[in-house]
Amino acid sequence: MSQAPGRLTQRDIARLAGVSQTTVSLVLNNRPDAARIAPETRERVLRVIRETGYAADPLARRMLKQLNQILGVFTYEPVFPSTSADFYYPFLRGIEESAEESGCDLLLFTSAPVQDGLRRIFHENNRLRVADGCVLLGREIPAAELSRLVAEEYPFVCVGRRDDADGRAVPYVGADYVAATAEQVDRARASGHERFAFVGPGAGAESSADRLAGFRRAAGEDAPQVGVEVPEPADRLERILDAGATAVFVDFLSDAVELTHAAHARGLRIPEDLSVIALGDPTTPVEAPYAYTGFTIPRQEMGRQAVELLTQMLHGQAPVTQRLLACRPVQGGTLAPPPRR
Amino acid sequence: MSQAPGRLTQRDIARLAGVSQTTVSLVLNNRPDAARIAPETRERVLRVIRETGYAADPLARRMLKQLNQILGVFTYEPVFPSTSADFYYPFLRGIEESAEESGCDLLLFTSAPVQDGLRRIFHENNRLRVADGCVLLGREIPAAELSRLVAEEYPFVCVGRRDDADGRAVPYVGADYVAATAEQVDRARASGHERFAFVGPGAGAESSADRLAGFRRAAGEDAPQVGVEVPEPADRLERILDAGATAVFVDFLSDAVELTHAAHARGLRIPEDLSVIALGDPTTPVEAPYAYTGFTIPRQEMGRQAVELLTQMLHGQAPVTQRLLACRPVQGGTLAPPPRR
């Protein structure tokens, strides 16, 4: 009890047990191969450790080992936001589960400052190195940050597919939006639809681009797409109907809801007059008038596998660094055969 | 680029800039008082740092300083659970907000193993020391852990009031359930009620004990309390009615809902025949048939202030270590004047 009780070091233990600091370390790490400690000495040391409640300082350990059992989580939005909460929690739940299983703690990089409305990993005093590796979460991740992470050979895994950064592959565990969207189009076609429309940016975030890509693959290159250039729901509906589409595939659920209201306002019934397919789970909390037909993103599983992949990378065994998981179709009630002409 | 690119040290920077490691450190910490570095040398070092993207290893720093800008969060349930999610997120949101403001990262102790259905802080290889201090969250926190934390003089703050552990005061930011509950009883009395009943364990967790204490203070020592010894909602209702109570104060919202259903099954209307007051927000997701009258817990604010208090403690300025925040009354629709006899 020199100055800070509880701030015990191995030297303190050594002194109390009448041995050297080395011996304490050896007893703690219990390595019969490295050195032999007499059973009674070992017991004496262990007794002191038990009595004092000593625990090794993980930081000091980490200076010698390379791993600290800490995984970083970097989110490009607040981790516990009010909006979009429901969307992100499943990812985090998966991440937490997996971290718990592998005995790692999670470090949330809350200290990252916000610049231009976005958090940045790389800032003046970035703490990335505290963690052994990092999971990245967010709709859009600046390519500059990704390429720098790759260049520095920092171990990380993105949740969600990412384009190559500077020509270098980015490790990720994503959802196969291309296949999932194409599958939805095929289902609509199977139920009689022939003309399709897409609502969503179709660019920017990879997730949006992938959905459009899947749509184009199944619906054709000339099927109409309505993005931000048409902000008003009524105008969007107009475009869709003008194109003769009977099934609309919507990136954001909020857009689907707005479109639904516009359709109702025009006296159209859903799905009898117009089928609406939601391409994923809501990213913002919306009051949905229907259970939309579409698919759901394996968010928890994505989080899980991202951490699993990361730990594999950290242990030097990562054959595959990119994974796409399948989305699960949701029956819903907004897909019906098209109206007869 | 010797072996691990991106794994730069000050020594590497020093070599590249043709100076000593000490100089690099001095430039980085920019302390004109400690040593004088020629502007051109400083610039040369800074240029190398910029070019290489070097960032100091926070862990090594922490070995010398006492603060690492990392706050631990220990939850006695999973942080991102499916159940009780809605209850805990506001706390975490407050914690995150406050951590972000003070430039700290959050370390979630996901590695803590579960023993006897509860996570334990103190286990074989506890990582507590990685963090400068710790916020504890959970309905019940084992007194043994608390007293050990206090004994070790580890800086921590509980979210939620805690009893003294081993006669030592536990730092916390809690909600004043005693006052909030008493206030609800007074309101019921003001609207004409004379006989009250309490549903809830009334013991175990401090939060439950406090609610009962508030109830007793306002309703009297002999007002009936129904706990786990009467598991069936119908039986509970029976007890309450037998006692002639016209207003019931319920700890857990799920109990309130069950009680409501039991009342309906008996042909009683709420609140005309029986007033039901909810003593706080739902801790488990329930389908509530009413917006219950009662109060709401300042969860986000509790999280915020817990972190603020912790950072104050870490900087050696913590005049008060226990705080109780007021709960906000909720109007709701389940309190009405008692039925006329």
Place this chain on the structure above:
DNA sequence: CTGAATTGCTAATCCGTATTACTCCTGCCG
């Protein structure tokens, strides 16, 4: 009964950074 092997433990070193003490150099004053 000597040399080698084994046992049981410790001194020394390292990890990456911050800090203290010290050295070297230049210029200035008396």
Place this chain on the structure above:
DNA sequence: CGGCAGGAGTAATACGGATTAGCAATTCAG
């Protein structure tokens, strides 16, 4: 010209624990 002030930078050390090399004592083989 000696000494001293101050500028510019570096060597040395500390932090707490893991590891390596090595030392002293004992045991064993020949």
